[in-house]
Structures are given as C-alpha cells and as structure tokens.
Amino acid sequence: MKTPFCVLAGPVVLAWCQAAVCLAADTPFNGMDGNLANLYRTSSAKTRSISPENFTGEKGKAGMAREGTGKGAARDLGQGWKVSPSVVIKAGSTFTMGEIKRPGCIQQIWMTPTGNWRRTIFRCYWDDETEPSVECPVGDFFACGWGKYCQINSLPICVNPGSAFNCYWPMPFHKKARITIENLDDKDMVLYYQINYTLTDVPKDAGCFHAQFRREAPLQSKGIYTILDGVKGHGQYVGTYLAWEVHSKGWWGEGEIKFFLDGDKDFPTICGTGTEDYFCGSYDFENPDTKKYQLFSTPYTGLAQVLPPDTIYQANNQKFGLYRWHIADPVRFEKDLKVTIQALGWQDGGRYLPLEDTVASVSYWYQKEPHQPFPKWPARE
Helix, strand or coil, X not given: CCCCHHXXXXXXXXXXXXXXXXXXXXXXXXXXXXXXXXXXXXXXXXEEEEECCECCCCCCCCCCCCCCCCCCCCCCCCCCCCCCCCEEECCCCEEEEXXXXXXXXXXXXXXXXXXXXXXXXXXEEECCCCCCCEEEEHHHHCCCCCCCCCCEECCCEEEECCCEEEECCCEEECCCEEEEEEECCXXXXXXXXXXXXXXXXXXXXXXEEEEEEEEECCCCECCEEXXXXXXXXXEEEEEEXXXXXXXXXXXXXXXXEEEEECCCCCCCCEECCCHHHHCCCCHHHECCCCCCECCXXXXXEEXXXXXXXXXXXXXXXXXXXXXXXXXXXXXXXXXXXXXXXECEXXXXXXXXXXXXXXXXXXXXEEECCCCCXXXXXXXXX
C-alpha cells in the first residue's frame, strides 16, 4: 500500500516553514515594518522625530528653542518648557515641515492645523523629486473633505478630537524626504505637528507612497468620475477617499468602480457592483430601523460623514465622506493604472440615471519611481 502524498508532504512542509521562520529570525530587522508580531525584535534602525521643538530631527537637539509660539507662556520658565510647540504659516506661503537626508521611512505623522483645510495643501517629495508624490488638501488626505471634524477609526488614518489628524501609512524613501504645507488661504494659520520616522536600510523593491487629489464640480462626463489616471510604472493601489455631494433626490450610489490595469482599454479587469458595495456596505447604507443613513468607521472602510445627518433620499446637496483602504487586498499593477467610478441613481420605471454630482477624491498608492506628473492643481474654491 502506497503512503498518501499528503502524509509524506506534511512533514516536509512543516520543516520548510520552520526553516523559513528561523531564517527570518536570523535576518537583521530593519525596523520598518513594526507590528505586534515582531515588536519584540531589536534593530539597529535609528528613531527620530521632527516637530517645532526639533525642526531637523537631530539627536539630542529637541526642546532647545528660545523663540517660538510658546515663548510668552514660558517666559517664567525659559528654555525646555514648551517654547516652540507650533508654527504660524503666513497666508499664501509654503512651510517645510521636515527634510530628511538619509534613507529611512516615515512611520507616523500627527498634526492639527487651523484655517481652511481644503486650502491647506500637504505635499511629500521623495529622493531627488522636483514634482510631489503626495499633493492633497490636508482635510481630504485625512478623510475629512468637508472642512468639518469627522472621527476616523481606521488603520492608516485616524482623526481624533478635537481636530487631530494622524497618518500611519508607511512612507519609505531611498535617499531623502521633504514634506511641506502650503497655505492658500487669505489668512494666516497655525500648525502643530510631529513627524516620527526611522533611519534605516530600505529594501530595493520598496515603492514610494503617493496620494493625489482630484475634484469635478459638477462631473465633466455625466455619470463618470475619474479617481486616478495617467499612472505609469509598477506598484499597488491601496486606498480611496471620496467627498461626494449629490445634486438630486433619491439614492445616488448604484455606480460601479472600475480598475483598468496594464493596458486595459474599453473594459477593466476589476469591476465592482455598486458604490456602497465598494465601500463594503449594502442597501444604500440605510439603517432598517431608523430609515436613515448609518455612519460607520472601521479599520478598512467607512461611511464616516453625512451632512446633514438626519435626512435620506430627499435632500439635494447632501454630502458624504467615504473611505476604502486596500490593505488586505491591494490592487497590483505592473505597467499602468486608471480608476473610475460611476455616479448613478434611479429614474422612473426602474431605470438607471447618470448623475451630475460634485465629487472630490484622494487616491493612495505605492509605486517605483519615477512617477508621472500630477494634473494641474484644481481651481481654488
């Protein structure tokens, strides 16, 4: 009698897995991908932090300020007592939040900006770039596209009371990094912030983080909104935020999201079944008991904002904030990528109705550089 293959293969597979675990344990840990499963591992990576109390992130150089926005409050205490907790960014000016000139990875960003969040532009430049890889209004980047506080309880983005924006997207860079904030408003703004990062060896296959803002008011092509286009290169799409304003009554979210990958033309490789389906909800996000939209914010998906919150189907110009993070299911591409979503409602007779809504979006992805230049910045609101 022959021994079944599965019986023979079991010990072999087990031995291979054990060997792989041992090999991983014997490989030096670069400190980039920290999680509960490897938090116990030591590393030669260097932890650094940039804030108004240490603009360069240098070792042993924090809390030394003698001038700053807290000088008056600290006048009886002096150096070392919260002399420089924030910065003032003048109207129409750009402030460099941080510049790092060694390989590493930004692991967390916290900030709380005053002013107009749609007119405050967050940008990131990796390595030798002259064009940004991240270019978004700060509110939209942190899934708060309507200029009003909205609690976000997700893995890569958290927004906490009172207006605390937190980013956990890993942002590796092979040579250097530069992060800026531009104040496009007519008034000065105040920014408290902290950028936590590690200096370490970065894998050659590490793609750089990208985020792009787009907006159409109303849609340029009735019923169709382009979330992302013109991407060339090798990478993976990891998230979508939409700030959606409806201009008609009734349900607005029958539209399909479509991912055109690696040469797709007329038809995509990936096609969703409806807007609320893509954001991992169902049946209009309606609570069957209250007969209203049901807010939710989870690690990967959320309908985090509805304005006004107490109406459904009858409100013109109702606003929605939705996010979907492709962390467990990144959409991988090798050559190019385009992402669209339909704006689709209902008309009489059970027929679909292409809509002319206003939509703003942020698309998030990683790719190997260089990337294509972003579209011209949208008109100021």
